[in-house]
Amino acid sequence: MSKYEDKIKKLLAKMTVEEKVGQLQQCGPSLVGAFEVSFEELLDMMFDGRISKEEFDRLMGTAKQDFHEDDLRAGRVGSYNGIGSAAQVNKLQKIAVEETRLGIPLIFGYDVIHGFKTITPIPLAESCAWEPSLWERTGRIAAKEASAAGIHMTFAPMVDVSKDARWGRVSEGAGEDVLLNGLYGAAKVRGFQGDNLSKEDSIVACIKHFAAYGAVEAGRDYNCVDMSMQRLYEEYLPSYKMCIDAGARAVMPAFNDINGIPCSVNKWLLMDLLRKQWGFNGMTVSDANAIAECVNHGIALDGREAAKKALEAGLDIDMTSNTYIKYVEELVKNEEIDEEILDRAVADVLRIKFELGLFDNPYQTNEAHESTAMLKPEYRALAREAAVKSMVLLKNEKDSNGKKILPLEKGVNLGIFGEVAGNGDEMTGAWAIGADSGSCVSILDACKERDIFYQTGTKDNVDEIVKSSDVLLAVIGEKKDESGEASSRAKITISHEQISLLKKLLKTGKPVVAILFNGRPLAIPFVAENVPAILEAWHLGVEAGNAILDILFGDEIPTGKLTMTFPNATGQCPMYYAHINTGRPGGKSKFTSKYIDAPVEPLYPFGYGLSYTEYEYSDIAVKKNGDLYEASINVKNIGERDGEEIVQCYVRNMAAGRVRPVKELKAFEKVALQAGEKKEVTFNIKAEDLGYYNWNMEYVKEAKEYVFYIGGNSKDCLEVSIKD
Ligand code: GLC
Numbered sequence: 001m002s003k004y005e006d007k008i009k010k011l012l013a014k015m016t017v018e019e020k021v022g023q024l025q026q027c028g029p030s031l032v033g034a035f036e037v038s039f040e041e042l043l044d045m046m047f048d049g050r051i052s053k054e055e056f057d058r059l060m061g062t063a064k065q066d067f068h069e070d071d072l073r074a075g076r077v078g079s080y081n082g083i084g085s086a087a088q089v090n091k092l093q094k095i096a097v098e099e100t101r102l103g104i105p106l107i108f109g110y111d112v113i114h115g116f117k118t119i120t121p122i123p124l125a126e127s128c129a130w131e132p133s134l135w136e137r138t139g140r141i142a143a144k145e146a147s148a149a150g151i152h153m154t155f156a157p158m159v160d161v162s163k164d165a166r167w168g169r170v171s172e173g174a175g176e177d178v179l180l181n182g183l184y185g186a187a188k189v190r191g192f193q194g195d196n197l198s199k200e201d202s203i204v205a206c207i208k209h210f211a212a213y214g215a216v217e218a219g220r221d222y223n224c225v226d227m228s229m230q231r232l233y234e235e236y237l238p239s240y241k242m243c244i245d246a247g248a249r250a251v252m253p254a255f256n257d258i259n260g261i262p263c264s265v266n267k268w269l270l271m272d273l274l275r276k277q278w279g280f281n282g283m284t285v286s287d288a289n290a291i292a293e294c295v296n297h298g299i300a301l302d303g304r305e306a307a308k309k310a311l312e313a314g315l316d317i318d319m320t321s322n323t324y325i326k327y328v329e330e331l332v333k334n335e336e337i338d339e340e341i342l343d344r345a346v347a348d349v350l351r352i353k354f355e356l357g358l359f360d361n362p363y364q365t366n367e368a369h370e371s372t373a374m375l376k377p378e379y380r381a382l383a384r385e386a387a388v389k390s391m392v393l394l395k396n397e398k399d400s401n402g403k404k405i406l407p408l409e410k411g412v413n414l415g416i417f418g419e420v421a422g423n424g425d426e427m428t429g430a431w432a433i434g435a436d437s438g439s440c441v442s443i444l445d446a447c448k449e450r451d452i453f454y455q456t457g458t459k460d461n462v463d464e465i466v467k468s469s470d471v472l473l474a475v476i477g478e479k480k481d482e483s484g485e486a487s488s489r490a491k492i493t494i495s496h497e498q499i500s501l502l503k504k505l506l507k508t509g510k511p512v513v514a515i516l517f518n519g520r521p522l523a524i525p526f527v528a529e530n531v532p533a534i535l536e537a538w539h540l541g542v543e544a545g546n547a548i549l550d551i552l553f554g555d556e557i558p559t560g561k562l563t564m565t566f567p568n569a570t571g572q573c574p575m576y577y578a579h580i581n582t583g584r585p586g587g588k589s590k591f592t593s594k595y596i597d598a599p600v601e602p603l604y605p606f607g608y609g610l611s612y613t614e615y616e617y618s619d620i621a622v623k624k625n626g627d628l629y630e631a632s633i634n635v636k637n638i639g640e641r642d643g644e645e646i647v648q649c650y651v652r653n654m655a656a657g658r659v660r661p662v663k664e665l666k667a668f669e670k671v672a673l674q675a676g677e678k679k680e681v682t683f684n685i686k687a688e689d690l691g692y693y694n695w696n697m698e699y700v701k702e703a704k705e706y707v708f709y710i711g712g713n714s715k716d717c718l719e720v721s722i723k724d
Contacts, residue, residue: 021076042059069092130561148373155206160215281351558609656692666685
């Protein structure tokens with residue numbers, strides 16, 4: 001199993017049942033002293049407006065933290081989460097190593113989702129770069145910074161395939177496609193874990209949320225998932241599997257149930273599939289409070305039963321619900337749980353502690369220099385590169401002189417509208433909990449840095465501002481807390497104020513550029529129809545402002561392509577490119593699969609994105625060579641600027657034993673092409689990768705005919721068919 005099994009066995013033999021359970025207990029610091037209410041209540045008070053965000057921050061800033069040191073000394077804590085400071089980590093680690101009976105070191109986990117201090121673009125944005133090596137490099141710097149703060153494990157990557165833009169957490173993953181999620185996740189695993197977990201700058205990747213959290217009904221957070229096993233295996237599970245194959249050492253079961261069994265107590269998921277079929281021998285960590293919540297799910301009568309079910313299902317660590325620490329010792333002593341089951345879970349945790357090298361080197365050795373390890377110039381440079389590559393140019397019309405609006409001429413005067421333009425903290429996006437306030441370069445900061453003449457305006461002084469502006473920038477979209485966890489939306493639009501601002505700006509006759517900040521696709525037909533230039537900037541992190549100006553002024557060329565479909569209307573959700581055709585695909589006739597009050601088409605399709613140059617595709621061909629399909633195409637840069645095009649290859653099985661999606665992404669390549677240059681791009685696709693699960697859940701490859709589609713987005717492709 002691993003070279004540590006003997007050591008694990010010996011250690012287990014020395015442990016009391018209570019100490020064993022202690023290894024499964026993960027706690028976070030609790031807040032005490034400054035106020036009477038619980039942290040959860042305080043959060044609620046902020047969300048429902050009883051206290052302001054400023055008041056909340058003030059209370060948090062003054063609150064004392066309780067690190068449960070007495071429990072720790074008694075061997076009743078195995079890991080912590082949410083502590084990101086080497087000094088604090090070392091202090092608690094010293095207690096574990098020197099003051100507990102067996103001296104077993106602690107693991108410190110943290111949500112390092114898109115950077116620790118050097119915040120890089122939110123995952124949904126970064127996925128639009130379609131560049132695994134970039135994803136790995138940003139993962140690596142996140143690990144370097146996090147480990148310098150004493151962190152050993154990140155609760156990332158999230159590889160939940162997400163086809164429903166209402167779900168707030170789409171911002172945390174790589175969008176709607178399973179292959180992209182898998183490649184994104186595997187790259188992050190390599191980046192976080194490095195080549196050897198025992199190195200001080202490696203951290204454990206805890207992939208989440210296992211499984212299919214992205215498919216929650218109606219896009220509502222924490223909701224249920226009910227789907228066929230075929231879809232689960234084809235469209236949702238492969239992204240997690242690709243991360244396990246890349247070596248991910250931890251897995252977090254999702255909050256949701258799958259077909260009626262919550263993932264936290266789902267033995268089929270955690271034992272049969274994950275461990276037996278996929279060969280995983282790392283550790284599983286529950287989501288926050290998730291074991292106790294099995295009572296709400298209605299799968300356990302009380303916390304005691306929930307703890308029993310979760311442990312028996314293969315859930316090793318209890319994150320903050322305190323059910324294991326309360327009940328498992330007694331359950332084992334009463335012989336209601338077999339001690340071997342407890343031992344198996346503890347062995348998983350100890351194995352990771354050995355692999356991390358914590359028994360030999362429990363401390364962060366560079367504590368005094370922690371701050372110099374953060375936000376290094378080269379990290380910022382990488383964050384800027386990632387931000388440039390994450391943006392997607394959605395529209396770029398010509399102005400009245402017949403010239404494309406973007407890129408802007410150097411020296412133009414800007415009128416900048418939208419409160420977010422000057423607020424760097426808003427540009428970090430959801431789950432940037434380690435970020436230092438003020439570390440992020442806003443659009444206005446970047447303008448100042450470059451001596452660009454700009455004025456900021458609001459909808460009330462448009463006429464005044466336009467007088468001395470050549471181009472108007474409308475910075476609109478979502479604030480950072482409008483996406484992420486617990487931020488599902490039933491209307492994925494922009495506000496009336498933003499629309500009325502746009503109307504005023506458009507009336508002036510000056511060129512208007514919309515810069516979109518958002519953590520999900522938005523249904524914005526008004527913007528798409530009326531605003532002549534639209535740049536999707538997502539939430540780009542610490543270098544947001546610089547990267548946006550790089551693109552606006554043409555120092556860099558846009559290359560990003562959407563990894564989630566943009567619908568026209570919220571009611572189209574879930575909307576995704578890899579849908580099935582149905583017996584009556586949406587068309588002109590009324591009696592086809594469509595809406596009477598919204599188009600059947602998306603606003604922007606999956607894979608879409610413009611640039612400052614254009615590409616022409618020709619000569620698509622496919623041939624079969626043994627077990628490989630070789631699909632090729634010529635791509636030519638027909639514009640005047642050098643660029644990079646993300647060439648995408650989709651496949652459809654035209655008639656199978658089970659209906660198949662109209663397109664499935666099977667390969668892609670980012671191709672550098674100088675102005676005027678033409679290249680042949682070839683994709684080698686294994687026949688095995690074109691299979692599917694039949695009614696009896698057997699993986700089969702049967703097909704009569706495949707159609708290969710290759711192009712610059714999922715809609716505009718050339719196609720060629722091949723009989724099987
Ligand atoms: C949450 C999330 C999970 C996160 C965990 C720890 O509620 O669902 O993604 O890793 O708590 O903070």
